[in-house]
Amino acid sequence: MTRWKIVAGAAAVLLFIAGCSAFALVWRPTIAAVASPSPASFQPDLIRRGRELAAIGNCNTCHTAREGRDFAGGLPVSTPFGTIFSTNISPDPDSGIGGWSEAAFRRAMRAGVDRDGHHLYPTFPYDHFTSISDEDDHALYAFLMTREPARAPARANELSFPYDQRWLIAGWKLLFFRPGTYRPEPGKSVEWNHGAYLVEGLAHCGACHTPRNALGAERTGASFSGGEVDNWQAYAINTRSPAPVHWDREALISYLRQGWHADHGTARGPMAEVVRNLSSVPASDVADIATYMADVFGPSPAGQKEPPAIQSFAGPPGDPGAAIYAAACASCHESARPLPYGGVDLARSTAISASDPRNLANIVMSGVQPVAGESSPIMPGFGDSMDDGQIVALLTYLRARFGKGPAWTHVEDIVKQARQTQTAYLQPSLGPQNARADAAQRDKP
Ligand code: HEC
Ligand code: HEC
Ligand code: HEC
Structure with missing residues (x-):
């Protein structure tokens, strides 16, 4: 047998094996x-x-x-x-x-x-x-x-x-992709394990809240470090959370099940739809989710509980953002009217302490829509009454006055994009006492 025939024969065998394994993988x-x-x-x-x-x-x-x-x-x-x-x-x-x-x-x-x-x-x-x-x-x-x-x-x-x-x-x-069923963590409570089972599995919280790599897979080792969905930031919900007030179990239960908490404000955008669904499930499931997530958020860093009370801060003389805030926002957000009908003190809003102003731009453009047939929080959308320049000035001012962290960059681009991608999201129902399961979810015999 000539040498090239041996080489060709070996190559054919290898190709055949490779073909079979590719087929086994795909088929x-x-x-x-x-x-x-x-x-x-x-x-x-x-x-x-x-x-x-x-x-x-x-x-x-x-x-x-x-x-x-x-x-x-x-x-x-x-x-x-x-x-x-x-x-x-x-x-x-x-x-x-x-x-x-x-x-x-x-x-x-x-x-x-x-x-x-x-x-x-x-x-x-x-x-x-x-x-x-x-x-x-x-x-x-x-x-x-x-x-x-x-x-x-x-x-x-x-x-x-x-x-x-x-x-x-x-x-x-x-x-x-790592298939496999949930393995309970020994040493953790039944509630914690059930919460972890739901959060990591069925509730797929990480699908939005975990950053993804170039091929769209969730990055390992970065669970809950913040992701994005539909031009909304799904904030970090672990120890890297930008929230001005620490999230504890009690706050999570209230936010996840009734859509708001006095220290944190309301859920909006894609999260409003998550909360709307959670308002129709047994309280124990949501409590278990909160038990697990409170552990993921970690203990409260010393001294973080209370954000500074609202201080007068007029901004630099002639700051157009300060003037817009005073005229269009302060009456509701400094009214001391309790949540959810009053607006939260903006120093408590994660939207203003987040790494970019995307969610804030979305909220200012679209407002908070009322829930049909219920008394629910309402905020008008300002997309029609303010131009991009005014919104940019307002966002920049809000960050300087109420936010944690350095001034935002690319605010113009983000406002422009928020205007292009405005979507109306359903707001959550206010808590289980009002919860009407969606028609789609109703039991049939
Ligand atoms: C984030 C959006 C999203 C969520 C949440 C979601 N799905 Fe889907 N699902 C999809 C998409 C998109 C496809 C189509 C994927 C494709 O074409 O390859 C799909 C496909 C499927 C399929 C395959 C159907 C077919 O005809 O091939 C099933 C079954 C399914 N989903 C069930 C569910 C169930 C049950 C739930 C809730 C527990 C759920 N999905 C939640 C987006 C979602
Ligand atoms: C479809 C995408 C999506 C899914 C799924 C999702 N979230 Fe969210 N989540 C978001 C977005 C977007 C925001 C920001 C909403 C806003 O600005 O009001 C958010 C906000 C939050 C916040 C508020 C954080 C803060 O500091 O204000 C918490 C807590 C939270 N999500 C927890 C969860 C948990 C727990 C789950 C699973 C049960 C979950 N999320 C599933 C998209 C999602
Ligand atoms: C008619 C009253 C009203 C006006 C006017 C108003 N808001 Fe609101 N706003 C609300 C209510 C109610 C909510 C829902 C409760 C909450 O989350 O604070 C809200 C929510 C928000 C949130 C989300 C806070 C959070 O993290 O939960 C932000 C940010 C916000 N408003 C900013 C503004 C800005 C900026 C303006 C002025 C351009 C403004 N609002 C004008 C009533 C109002």
């Missing part, structure tokens, strides 16, 4: 379609727990488009790589997951693979959902399978090459 079998299970086959208690779990997991937030049918998908989720549309997870047999067995559903939640064996984009936060218990997946399945089936075929994603190649997700998973 996932189809799971056969089943007839949609009858809603009557699920116990009401199981469906009710499924509803609560779906609220903790924000399934409705991503899978129900504005004005769209419940869980019918079609919501555009923007990512740095393009727009991905959520899919229909109502039990329609053709366009939804009506034909999915529980095993197929569990594989999607655990491994990010659809019934046909395609890899799913991690915009669907299965990197968190992977740790959900069998029992909880079972309840979620029961809840989804008892919703109203809605016919709504998937919309094509708007991704550029190579991100539109689904098989490449297999490589992403190899690099960044």
Whole structure:
């Protein structure tokens, strides 16, 4: 045998092995379609727990488009790589997951693979959902399978090459995805462990609050150090929190379940939707989340509890920002009217002590919208009555007067961007006493 033949033979064998391993990595079998299970086959208690779990997991937030049918998908989720549309997870047999067995559903939640064996984009936060218990997946399945089936075929994603190649997700998973169920931390309380299980898994708090790397994976070792979503900053919610007042367990319970706390103000933007969902779940689940998160925030640094009381500070003579604040904001934010109807003393607002003014610009532009049918906090939006220059002057003044940290840079660009991306978000309901579960979440037999 000539030498080149041996080399070519070896190369062919190697190529074959590489091909097989790539195939094994990428290929996932189809799971056969089943007839949609009858809603009557699920116990009401199981469906009710499924509803609560779906609220903790924000399934409705991503899978129900504005004005769209419940869980019918079609919501555009923007990512740095393009727009991905959520899919229909109502039990329609053709366009939804009506034909999915529980095993197929569990594989999607655990491994990010659809019934046909395609890899799913991690915009669907299965990197968190992977740790959900069998029992909880079972309840979620029961809840989804008892919703109203809605016919709504998937919309094509708007991704550029190579991100539109689904098989490449297999490589992403190899690099960044760590499947596995939650392992309780010995030595911690039952409540702490249940909170950790929810926060790290179903509630996927890190999906927004953890910074991501260039390929869109959450950075290891930077959990809860601050991320971004839809042109909002999801602040650091660990020891690096920029909040002027330390977050303790009691404040977290109030903020997460009723949407506000006197020392911290209200939840807005994407967080308002999270809180709105949490207002409809049992108090014990939210209390456990708060127990775990209070530990993540760490103990209060000495002397941080009280921010300085409001001091008179007129700003430099002729400061246009000071004049706008006095005319448009002070009457509500220095009224001493209790929260949530009065505006918080702005020295307590994380928005003003954050590393950039994005959220502040969003709030000033859009205000705080009232919740239909309830008495709720209201702040007018100033996007229409102020031009960019006035808002820039106002933000710069607020930072100097009330903020912690150095003056912000690029304020002009951030204000311009806030104007372009203004989205109206639903505000949370004020607490469980008012909580009406969304129609989408209501129990059915
Ligand atoms: C941050 C947004 C987001 C949240 C929250 C979310 N999903 Fe999704 N989900 C998506 C997107 C986007 C897709 C489509 C991914 C793709 O096309 O690769 C998806 C796909 C799915 C699929 C696969 C459906 C199919 O036809 O392939 C299932 C099942 C699913 N989600 C269930 C859930 C459940 C259950 C919850 C709540 C526990 C949930 N999702 C929460 C964004 C989300
Ligand atoms: C969809 C993205 C998203 C998810 C999921 C999310 N957050 Fe947030 N969160 C935000 C944004 C954005 C803000 C800033 C809101 C604002 O400025 O009012 C925020 C604000 C907060 C704050 C207030 C911090 C401060 O100093 O003002 C806390 C506390 C918080 N989130 C905790 C959580 C917890 C706990 C979870 C999981 C149960 C969670 N978040 C899930 C986006 C998210
Ligand atoms: C009609 C009363 C009213 C006016 C006028 C008003 N606000 Fe508000 N504002 C509120 C209420 C109520 C809230 C919700 C409670 C809270 O979070 O402080 C709020 C919230 C805020 C927040 C979020 C605080 C936090 O972290 O929770 C900021 C920042 C803010 N307002 C800034 C301004 C600025 C700047 C102006 C002037 C351009 C202004 N507001 C004018 C009533 C008002």
